[in-house]
Structures are given as C-alpha cells and as structure tokens.
Amino acid sequence: MTKLIDTFGRAHRDMRVSLTDRCNLRCTYCMPHDFAAWMPSADLLTTDELITIIKVAVEEGIDQIRLTGGEPMLRPDIVEIVSRISSIDNAPKLSMTTNGLALAKLAKPLVDAGLKRINISLDTLDRDVFKKMTYRDRIDDVFAGIKAAKEAGLTPVKINTVLMRGINDGEAISLLKWALAEGLNLRFIEQMPLDAGGIWDRTQLITADEIFTTLGTEFDLTPVPDRGSAPAEEFYVNGGPATVGVIGSVTRSFCGSCDRVRLTSDGQIRNCLFSMAETDLRSILRSDISDGEKIESIRKMFHSTVAAKLPGHGINDPSFIQPNRPMSAIGG
Ligand code: SAM
Ligand code: SF4
Numbered sequence: 001m002t003k004l005i006d007t008f009g010r011a012h013r014d015m016r017v018s019l020t021d022r023c024n025l026r027c028t029y030c031m032p033h034d035f036a037a038w039m040p041s042a043d044l045l046t047t048d049e050l051i052t053i054i055k056v057a058v059e060e061g062i063d064q065i066r067l068t069g070g071e072p073m074l075r076p077d078i079v080e081i082v083s084r085i086s087s088i089d090n091a092p093k094l095s096m097t098t099n100g101l102a103l104a105k106l107a108k109p110l111v112d113a114g115l116k117r118i119n120i121s122l123d124t125l126d127r128d129v130f131k132k133m134t135y136r137d138r139i140d141d142v143f144a145g146i147k148a149a150k151e152a153g154l155t156p157v158k159i160n161t162v163l164m165r166g167i168n169d170g171e172a173i174s175l176l177k178w179a180l181a182e183g184l185n186l187r188f189i190e191q192m193p194l195d196a197g198g199i200w201d202r203t204q205l206i207t208a209d210e211i212f213t214t215l216g217t218e219f220d221l222t223p224v225p226d227r228g229s230a231p232a233e234e235f236y237v238n239g240g241p242a243t244v245g246v247i248g249s250v251t252r253s254f255c256g257s258c259d260r261v262r263l264t265s266d267g268q269i270r271n272c273l274f275s276m277a278e279t280d281l282r283s284i285l286r287s288d289i290s291d292g293e294k295i296e297s298i299r300k301m302f303h304s305t306v307a308a309k310l311p312g313h314g315i316n317d318p319s320f321i322q323p324n325r326p327m328s329a330i331g332g
Contacts, residue, residue, distance in 0.1 A: 002061025004302060006271075006309040010258055014229070015062045015092075017054065018265045018331025019081065020044065020070040025099050026135040027123070029162050031328050032197040033135040039329065043266040047077055049285045051084050053263060056298045058092055062261070065092045066119075068331040070265065073102040079109045086114025097121065097160065097332065101138055103145030107152035118149050119158040119187075124168045125178055133167060146184070156185045158245075163188060163206040172214045180242050187232045187245030193315060194273065196326035208233070208248030215244065229259040255312035261305065262331055269301065271309035273330060274323055279305045 004012035026033045045053070054065065065085060072078060073096075085094055095117035096110070103120070122142050124130050130139040149157045159179055163169045172188065179186035188211050193200035215221060221235035224243055231254050232245030248254075255272075262270040267282025284297045314320050323330070 002063070004060050004062070004261070004306045006306050008256075008309070008311055010256075010309070011061075012259050012261050012306050013062060014064040014066070014260045015054075015057050016066050016068055016260060016262045016331045017050070018069050018263065018329070019050075019067055019072040019075040019078070020265050021329040022074050023069065023071040023099070023328055024074060024101055024136070025071070025138070027121075027162075028133055028135075028167075028197075028199065029164060029191050029195050030332075031195065031326060035196055037196070039266050043282070045265060045267045045282060045285075047081055047084065049267065049282070050081065050263075051088070052285065052295070053267070053281055053298060054085055054092075055088055056295055057261075057263075057302060058088055058090055060299060060302050063090070063092050065094050067094070067096040068098075070328050070331075071099055071101070072096055073098055073106060079106065079113050082110055082115050083113035093117075095119070098145075100142040100145030100149070104141065104148045107145070107148035107154065111152040111154060115154065117158070118154040119160050120146055120149065121160040121162075122146070123161050123163070124171055125174060126168075126171070129168050129171075133164070146182070150183070156183065158185045158187060161186060161188050162191050163211065164191065165204045165206055169206050172211060173218045176215060176219065176237070176244055179244070180237065185243060185245065187247055189247040190250045192249050192273070192327070193320075193322045194327035194330070194332075196328065198322070200322075202250075205250060207251045208246045209251065211246050219244075227254075227257075229254075229257045249313075250315055253313060253315070258309075261302070264325070264330055269305045270330065271305050272313060273327070273332075274313040274315065275310075276321070276323060277308070 002011045002013050021039050097119040100120040127139050131137050219237050224234040231247045234243045234245045237244050268278035270278045279301045281298050284294055
C-alpha cells in the first residue's frame with residue numbers, strides 16, 4: 001500500500017526517473033538542434049545516490065519505475081542500474097522510455113538485468129522526415145532497436161509518437177497500419193509546452209480529437225474500459241484485440257487520476273511535469289548528516305512534495321507559465 005497520498009486523495013505509485021538530460025537526437029518538439037545547455041556532470045546523481053533514493057521511494061509505496069531522460073541509454077552503466085533496481089526488496093516493476101538507438105545492442109542485456117517493459121519513441125516511418133525532426137540520420141537504428149526489443153521479449157513494445165502539423169501529421173494512419181502489422185502498441189502524444197526552444201504553439205497543436213477523427217476515417221475505434229491512472233486513452237482497433245492509445249495531455253488532461261512523481265537526474269523530486277517547484281534530495285545526500293538521517297529526510301521530502309501537489313497542470317489557464325526545465329531535463 002502506498003503511503004504517498006496527496007491532499008486530493010491521489011495515491012502515488014509510479015516514479016519517473018531521469019538518468020541524464022543528455023541526448024543523441026534533437027527532436028524539435030523537445031530541444032533545439034544546437035542545444036548544449038547540459039547540466040554539469042558533477043550535478044548528476046551517482047548510481048549509489050540514485051539507488052538510495054529509489055529504495056526510500058519503494059519503501060513509501062512506489063511500485064512502478066520508468067527510466068527516462070534525456071536518453072537513458074546514454075548512461076554508461078545503464079545495465080547495472082537496471083540490475084540494481086531489480087534487486088531491491090519489493091522490487092518495483094521496471095520500464096524504460098527510450099529513443100531506441102542503442103537497443104539493438106542493449107535490449108537483451110537489459111532484459112537479463114530485469115527490465116520488463118519498453119516504450120520506444122518514433123514519430124515517422126520516413127527517413128527524410130526523421131532527419132528533419134531529429135537532426136540525425138538514424139531511423140534505421142530505431143527500427144533495429146524495435147526488432148531487438150521484440151526479440152528480447154519486451155512485448156508488447158509501445159511506440160510513442162508526437163504529431164507536428166505540416167511535418168508528420170499526415171502519417172497517423174500509415175503509422176497505425178505499420179504498428180498493427182508489426183504487433184506494436186502505438187500511442188499518440190499531444191505536444192506539450194515543455195520544449196527547451198519555446199516553440200510550442202497552441203494554434204498548431206494536433207489535438208487528440210483531431211487524431212480520433214483522422215484515425216476514424218480508416219479504422220473502427222472502440223474505447224477500452226478501465227483506464228485507471230494510465231495517461232493513454234486506449235481504443236480497440238477494428239474490434240481488437242489490437243489497440244491504439246491517445247495521450248491528450250493538453251486537451252484531455254488526466255491530472256485527476258495522476259499517480260506519478262518524478263526524480264530528475266540531478267536529484268530533484270517534482271510532483272508534476274509542470275511543477276514550478278522542486279525538492280532537492282541531492283544536497284541531503286551530499287550533506288554531513290548520518291546515513292540514517294539522510295534517509296529519514298528524503299522520506300519526509302517525498303511526503304511534503306506529494307502533499308504540495310496541485311489538482312492540475314494548468315496549461316489551459318491564462319496564467320500558465322512554462323517551467324524553466326525542459327522535458328529533456330525533467331524526464332518525460
Ligand atoms: N529520449 C527518450 C525518448 O525520446 O523516448 C526518453 C525521454 S523523452 C523526453 C520521453 C518522451 O517524451 C518521448 O516519447 C518524447 O516523444 C516525448 N516528448 C518530448 N518532448 C515532448 C513534448 N514537448 N510534448 C510531448 N511529448 C514530448
Ligand atoms: Fe532526445 Fe527523447 Fe528529447 Fe528526442 S524526445 S530529443 S530522443 S530526449
């Protein structure tokens with residue numbers, strides 16, 4: 001039973017753990033192509049520090065952990081991190097969100113180390129569009145990564161897709177046909193105002209409703225009941241069993257059932273992607289107090305952070321301000 005319950009009664013069981021803010025792609029909705037404002041390496045949590053925090057979170061009731069970033073597989077000891085999290089008492093269910101570039105090499109070792117599920121981000125099936133959207137010519141590495149993930153047993157592999165107007169929005173139907181043929185679980189994500197370049201423009205947003213309409217011209221979609229705290233609304237395609245998901249973060253927000261907290265790679269906990277405040281656990285870990293006192297302070301910080309959670313992200317309020325940290329530095 002989780003002890004992390006906020007003032008609105010939401011029970012927190014899921015922690016998104018960012019392992020680095022660095023990335024080997026430059027998805028335009030995430031960071032500018034010349035982005036280089038990385039955190040200093042000394043600010044990043046060491047693996048020992050990370051495991052200490054995760055153990056406390058698990059003791060307080062977190063039972064699902066998703067590793068993310070930046071690109072989590074840029075962390076040189078990623079397999080060791082997965083293995084150490086999997087060895088914790090009451091080990092949480094462990095998943096990862098990745099751009100897939102290193103999966104051809106790492107899928108099998110990661111599964112052997114305890115990874116259970118994977119989300120791979122891919123916005124297009126077209127090499128030129130991929131290059132335009134990521135500033136790198138690496139679509140073949142993503143396809144190889146998807147194949148390796150399937151072979152390693154990380155099924156069903158989920159694919160995350162962000163549609164951008166005039167760039168890849170014409171691919172919604174072909175992406176779903178491809179995903180169905182490949183046995184992949186595709187999910188479209190509405191673009192959120194979290195990019196480092198500040199290019200988000202509400203008037204250009206491809207909304208969940210627009211995605212439903214487009215997919216509806218080709219497929220019969222029936223809602224899958226019992227969404228729980230999942231961000232994606234899932235639909236059976238042509239009667240199922242295959243499904244497609246739509247994450248309407250902006251226009252169909254799911255804050256009322258949010259069960260997530262976030263740990264940044266520099267050791268800050270956040271109660272929301274859009275939070276303006278964060279709680280510094282790294283300074284506690286690097287202070288002179290005893291190990292026992294550190295753990296008790298971290299425990300208290302988890303509770304105070306969850307207690308301070310607002311009812312919703314407020315993107316649609318006129319007073320909304322984009323957080324200082326971009327998605328890549330929070331952990332998507
Ligand atoms: N690098 C990994 C990847 O791309 O999967 C993990 C980190 S990335 C920040 C996690 C997810 O956030 C990806 O699926 C990506 O498409 C999504 N994402 C990034 N920026 C976004 C934005 N502004 N709006 C919506 N989703 C975004
Ligand atoms: Fe990198 Fe992921 Fe951001 Fe793309 S979405 S730039 S792969 S962190």
